[in-house]
Amino acid sequence: MPELPEVETIVRGLDGRVAGDTVESVWIGSRKQPLKSPAGVIARTLEGKRIVRVHRAGKHIVFDLEGESRASQKKKGKRTVGVETRLAAPPSSGEMQTRQSASLQQSAQWVVHLGMTGRMVVSEAAAEIAKHTHLIAKLASGRELRFIDPRMFGKLSVHLQAGGFDPGGVEPLEVSEERFVALFRGRKTPIKSALLNQKLLRGVGNIYADECLFRAGIRPRRRAAAITREQLGSLHRAVQEVLREAISLGGSSISDYVDADGEEGFFQLQHRVYGREGEPCLVCGTAIRRVVLGGRSSHYCTKCQK
Numbered sequence: 001m002p003e004l005p006e007v008e009t010i011v012r013g014l015d016g017r018v019a020g021d022t023v024e025s026v027w028i029g030s031r032k033q034p035l036k037s038p039a040g041v042i043a044r045t046l047e048g049k050r051i052v053r054v055h056r057a058g059k060h061i062v063f064d065l066e067g068e069s070r071a072s073q074k075k076k077g078k079r080t081v082g083v084e085t086r087l088a089a090p091p092s093s094g095e096m097q098t099r100q101s102a103s104l105q106q107s108a109q110w111v112v113h114l115g116m117t118g119r120m121v122v123s124e125a126a127a128e129i130a131k132h133t134h135l136i137a138k139l140a141s142g143r144e145l146r147f148i149d150p151r152m153f154g155k156l157s158v159h160l161q162a163g164g165f166d167p168g169g170v171e172p173l174e175v176s177e178e179r180f181v182a183l184f185r186g187r188k189t190p191i192k193s194a195l196l197n198q199k200l201l202r203g204v205g206n207i208y209a210d211e212c213l214f215r216a217g218i219r220p221r222r223r224a225a226a227i228t229r230e231q232l233g234s235l236h237r238a239v240q241e242v243l244r245e246a247i248s249l250g251g252s253s254i255s256d257y258v259d260a261d262g263e264e265g266f267f268q269l270q271h272r273v274y275g276r277e278g279e280p281c282l283v284c285g286t287a288i289r290r291v292v293l294g295g296r297s298s299h300y301c302t303k304c305q306k
């Protein structure tokens with residue numbers, strides 16, 4: 001499951017490749033699960049829009065869009081896009097060009113959450129369409145943006161104004177130390193659960209939460225309220241360091257990932273505790289312990305973390 005650094009890596013790759021391009025037409029498959037907005041609304045919102053930039057909000061990929069709205073053309077003639085059941089026949093660009101353009105300028109956002117197995121890839125139009133492709137956006141450059149998701153925990157939605165999407169919580173890479181401390185101070189839940197609470201910080205997942213707690217020397221089960229101001233300050237630094245390091249590693253694998261039709265994985269940060277149960281701590285040699293906390297595996301060193 002992609003975590004914040006992987007999503008940031010994907011977003012940078014997408015921004016470098018498709019910012020400035022324009023969505024000419026959209027094909028959406030028949031499966032409803034990935035759609036948080038109705039298929040017709042997604043298609044209408046994307047079509048004709050220029051991709052201004054691609055950025056990240058928590059673990060969401062956000063495409064800022066701008067251009068003429070085609071919503072007013074809804075009634076004109078039959079539409080070929082929206083919901084189709086066959087993968088074989090995305091609409092041709094010829095059909096798209098026969099439409100008249102409306103004059104209304106509109107900003108919008110297209111938001112993609114990759115869920116467990118989702119991928120957003122930039123493909124040449126001729127590239128074979130992968131199984132489990134749920135959306136294809138044909139771009140003016142001739143390439144296509146494709147959303148592929150075998151398990152369908154991913155989500156696609158559109159928001160009809162700039163800045164319309166609010167994922168809640170604060171951005172862990174932007175939060176100040178003061179604000180960070182205030183988020184956790186006095187909470188009775190274990191610190192690990194608080195780190196995973198997306199209403200507080202958005203985008204910190206299970207793997208990085210374990211790594212951040214190790215770096216800050218704090219055990220995952222400690223109540224947030226029992227952690228000193230100084231330790232919360234260390235945790236704030238740890239969160240930002242761990243995420244930044246992972247992003248800088250991910251940066252070198254951007255082309256592998258986004259170009260791929262795509263089995264390539266990510267260049268992962270060397271985990272110090274996550275997934276290393278029973279293996280020696282890289283700092284002190286003590287066997288790493290695993291406990292289950294709120295249904296999630298948590299890994300820590302009994303000596304380095306208090």
Ligand SMILES: [Zn+2]
Pocket residue numbers: 281282283284285286301302303304305
């Ligand atoms: Zn240790």
